[in-house]
Amino acid sequence: MSVLSPTVFVVDDYAPLRSSISRLLRGAGFAVAAFASAEEFLAQYDSQTLGCLVLDLAMPAVNGLDLQRALAKAGSLLPIIFLTGEGDIPKAVQAMKNGASDFLTKPVSDEDLLAAISMAIKKDRALRWEQAELSEIRVRLATLTPREREVLEYVVTGKLNKQIAGDLGTVEQTVKVHRARVMQKMMVRSVAELVRLTQRCGINGR
């Protein structure tokens, strides 16, 4: 399965619906993988795959909400579109709180379903891009020495070299060298750029 071509996972215990949805999505040009139960899906799911999950809320044994929880626990970011036969508002709220991408009521029109799927895939793609970026920044951060990391944390707060040197109990010239090395290792040209990167990684200045 390609990382770039998205796959729609369908999990529904009701076979006719499973097959008709698969058919519809294939017709719309998606790659489809259908499963009759949550357990079956979990056994085969590869979290690297780009796509989304169309999930029936009411299923015997492990239901839709259970699967959502299980995936979250495993750190999966796979967007989930819930399908439900009833307007069960408490369950819908629960699902959305847990980060569901969408919540559709059966019978669902093809447009609604496809729109929701497109949105979810877009979201997944963006998420995956962001994830990739983040891990790149982390890699760069990992190359910094502890002193350089210390200097970075002072820099992103907007302090001058002189102030930093005072705080660290060193000379301005040394701070200047460290700052240049940080900028180089983090592959940024401006302090503003560095601030943006570090904020995404959740690093706050001192």
Add this chain to the structure above:
Amino acid sequence: MSWITVVWSMNAAACLTLAGIYALVWFKQREDWAYLALSCNAVAGTVLTAFELALLRAQTTEQYGVILRWAQLPVWVLVVSLVVFVRLYLRAGQPWLGWSVCGARTLALILNFIFIPNLSYRQITSLKQVSWWGGETISVPVGVTNPWILVAQLSLVLLVIFFVDAALTAWRRGDRQRALVVGGALIFFSAIAIGQVVLVVWGIIQVPFLACFSYLGLVAAMGYQMSNDMLQRAQLTRQLQESEATLRDSKERIDLATKSAGLIVWTWDVARDEVWLSEEDRALLGFSQSEKLSAERVRSVVYSEDRQLLSQLVEHSLTTPEEVEGEYRIVRGDGSIRWMSRRGRVEFNGDGQPTWERGVLMDITKRKQAEEQFRLVVDAAPSAMIMVNAQGLITLVNTQVEAVFGYTRDELIGRPIEILVPERFKSHHVSDRHGYLGDAQARPMGAGRELFGRRKDGTEVPVEIGLNPIHTSEGLFVLASIIDISERKRAELEAAHHRNEMAHLSRVAMLGELSASIAHELNQPLSAILTNAQAAQRVLGNGADLAEIHDILNEIVSEDKRAAEVIRRLRLWLKKGEVQQHSLCCNEVVQDVLKLMRSDLINQKVAVDCELARSLPAVTGDSVQLQQVLLNLVVNACDAMADCNTPERRLLIRTGIENGPSAVVVSVTDRGGGIPEEKMKHIFEPFFSTKAKGMGLGLSVCHTIIGAHRGKLWVTNNADCGATFHFSLPIAASDKEVVITHNGIGL
């Protein structure tokens, strides 16, 4: 005194003594003339002895002749009295011989007094003095024998013949001892006496007449026999007294028995028209002791209304040797009216004429009173009562029978019971009745069959019947008590209507609770149809893949059917109307309910385990109502497990056979909290609920439905946790291979 005088006198005395004894005996028993004859005989013997002694002592021929002539007189008495004695005592001897003897002897006596000196001698020439032993001299006659003496001797010969004849007759008759002793002695001694006399008379031997000694022997022999007779008679008398005592004893016992049994023993001499009754019975019936009782007189104490009946009874009795029995009332001497049972048997003589009728009258008033009481009780009974005899004829009905069947009493008595059986059951009924009589046992009301009776107007009436065999002396009767249950049937129908109404309401309410689940059940196929249709549009847009379109359409059709099925079931579920009794399988009921509840169970995260018995016998019932029951139980079970952890929410539905095997049992086991003991007995009562939201009608409706199906609904707590609800339904008759082929009044 010379010894001759002594000996002859002793002979005379002996004879006289015997004469006296016999005279005395005769005097005591006048009817026994033989003793008188014997007494006369002995007197004659005495006189003869005297004459013979005188002859021995006769001094002259004249004297001898005269004595001998007069000696003929006792001889005549002797002969005649012997004849008479033999006739009387041995009850034998030809009468003509007897008469001849007497005649000849009488002629001899007459001739004796015509001839001089006597019949023996024409002339006594001399008396020869013979010297005997002891120096005694006696006179022996010498003379010319009178030829007419032959007449006397003829009489003696005839006498011997008469004796012989009489002895033989007696012997042959079986009177052997008398024949031997009396007959033998008569023949023996008379022959000796006659021989000696003849020899003396004809002068062949010259000795005196010594007939008196022979005669003594004769009298002695006869005396011996007669004493013997007397002895026997005394014995007989003693025996008679003894047997009389025994007889009296047994008569007393019979009297006691008859009296205590209230029996009157009677005998009717038909020819003389005389009725014999005991003194006590005469008194009892109001007859005087002395009056002659004719049949008519006896009939006069019979209760006037029953006299005709008795006359017919007697008339019938006189035509048959069989025992004839009848019952009628009498008016006793004290004026009381008593019921009597008369049994009599007539004896007929050789000509076929009735001679005697003997029999008993038994007082059956008590029995009649009991019968009357029985009749009154039967009449007062609240249910209709009919008594039928072994032939199937109605013998007794009460007023209720008239009310139930519309017949009057008189229209039913004596008619076959089938008159009350509907036409369609009649043919069965006759054989059923015979079957019942073959093994008659009390049978309770109903006994599991719907029975019908037929009214006079031809309409049918639903009834319940209890049968009781009654064994009487007149044979087997069957008492049937019949209850008209049309009112009850109507009430039952009404109750069933209410029940169904209730069940329906309960179903509607339940459907409200299940609406989400049912909507889901409908939504699923509808969703599949919609999605499939939209998929088809896309497939067509992308250039038609016909195989794909084909699959899509197939799925649409099957999903549509599925939705239609849900709707059909829903419609059935909501349908209000008569209960449909069908043969159905409980496993299908379980599966139907699980389909209906599928999504509800999923939502509640309840797992269902089914243990359904294979080849379960069918039950008879309404499938919707049974589904309703099971659904109720499943919903309750789910509610009971609402607070359990998810893996604990397991439901077990089981089907099986019970009561070896007469019922199908369905059970629903949950793993909830169980039912508190104090709530156990109220759980099926209406408006009793353990749930916050519950109306408390579900289980009570279930209970009613199962009851209407002749089943049972009950609950038990499980050993570990939760409770199990069970319901049992009787296995359908067809599956038990019992075919009820008929009903009707089961007699």
